[in-house]
Amino acid sequence: MFRYVVRRLLQMVLTFFGATFVVYALMFANQDDPLQALAGERPLTDSQRTALTERYHLDDSFLQQYWYYVKGLLTGDFGTSLTGRPIGSMLADAWPVTIRLTLLAIVIAAAVAISAGVLSAIRRGGVFDNATTLLTLIVLALPIVVLAPLAQLIFGIQLGWFPATATKDATLWQLLLPALVLGTLVVATELRVTRSSVADNLRADYVRTARAKGLSAKRVIGVHVLRNSLIPVITLIGVDIGVLMSGAIVTEGVFNIPGVGFNLFRGIRTEDGPLVVGFVSILVIVFLVVNLIVDLLYAVLDPRIRYE
């Protein structure tokens, strides 16, 4: 286990530097004149130029500048948005809503995926199985830019079942429709993985043994099969976080939810470069950390993975 943890940590460090380097290089390398861009239309005097160059380390080499950026990221200094607000405090305001939205989406998606996946695996080739296979295909093909505005239009505006937009401190009721939209992004893959892993496990020897011992079908599936089948589903959560983050940018923009994605959405629209880079960097780090945790959890649950 120790060797696995060390290897996985080294891999994560490598990915962290690779990813942040790519983001930084793309955003700040060979800009025409960042100082003029900062000043806008106003002319800059030479002394202002010197002061700003000093302040933003513009005379240093690219690698040194990259180092300042990484140091800022690691010490919690994420920079300032063009509106003058520190990105750290914007994030602190935005996180709680996004976490609530994402958790709600994960819970809904997991509940639907696991129950439907188990059902269609038990009756493979049946009506329910064929219907879910077709449905997952359609859901997989629906891009978030189609799903979110249409769901808002149909269920929020025309039918009026759910609130169409959220207010400043979004309540769970207001987050329900966006969470359903977000959940559909991940439900299809989760369902397919649950289905195939339950179907695989149903043919395993230990299931035959359990049946031969005279255990009820409920107990065989609910305890023996399910416990072993959910392990691969857990690894999906790591990947899903990335999908949900991307989905949250559009979903929060559409439903007006004041979370991380909404800030990023607005930052892109208002061309707020520092805000976009700050938020993207942090989301990438969160993604890496979540994936690390999920992988470690996976190694705890399934010992085979450690000996790869």
Add this chain to the structure above:
Amino acid sequence: MSEMQPLVRSGVAGQPGTPAEATGPVAGRPRHRDAGGKPRSLAGDAWLDLRRSKVFWTAAGLVAVILLMAAWPALFTSADPRECLLARKHAGPSGGAFFGYDFQGCDVFAKTVYGARASIVVGVCGTLIAGGIGLVIGLAAGFHGGWLDAVLSRFIDIVLGIPFLLAAIVLAKRLTADPASDGVLAVTCTLGLLGWTTAARVMRSAVISAKNQDYVAAARMLGAGPMRLMTRHVLPNSIGPFVVVLTLLLGVNIAGEATLSYLGIGLKNDAISWGIAIAEAGPYARAAAAPLVWPSVFLAATVLAFIMLGDAIRDAFDPKLR
């Protein structure tokens, strides 16, 4: 499956070394031989399966209509998508404008039909770029192995370590900085530069499993050089899964173009795109739903068509499912 058993003979006789050409049982007409008794390739076999698949024909029909729409939009509508009259703002359907008019008084049907071109061009070109990068990296990592494989695999891990849309936002923002461009090139490059990872991984593992087959060892013993081994023996036998991934990627890239355009970092400056249309119609959804609904339906149908096509082809090419 008898046709999957590789024979050394077919590999060195100067023909493409596809294992599908191996001879099978003689009795009757074996499944892998056509009426003339000529050996049928894996692709031919897959085609026979595909011909019977309803999903394949539905998807292929949809794709054909969309391609026609992208190539000759004037076949579908005689209206000019850029001719907008504010007097017609949110007007209902009339004449050739089946879907009514949007908030600027543009014909929604004409705009939706003309939007197909941007999606297809960006999607196809982005997928080709991604395919090129994925092919080279996957083939190099899988065929060379050793340190090159280690370096390239770590590189793939790093690119995969960044969620697609986050990376795309940074990259597309950087590439669309030029205010005069319409963003087609920028979005194409963004999708191409970020989408190759899965294709490369699939290619790498297919190459590794093909490389270790007996017929490759036999060809090597008969003196075939690395270039010949790669192009005549390994590549033809490992390209199948790669092509399937690319078909699926096409659907993903079309959705990606719409998402980036929706966010305002994709196509711009008067470009006609479903993503832009959805973004523009969103705030007016209460007043008029049609300008939001129809581009969404066309976009979803296009993505679905390509994903269904990829699914059907994968099922046909995957002998384990037969």
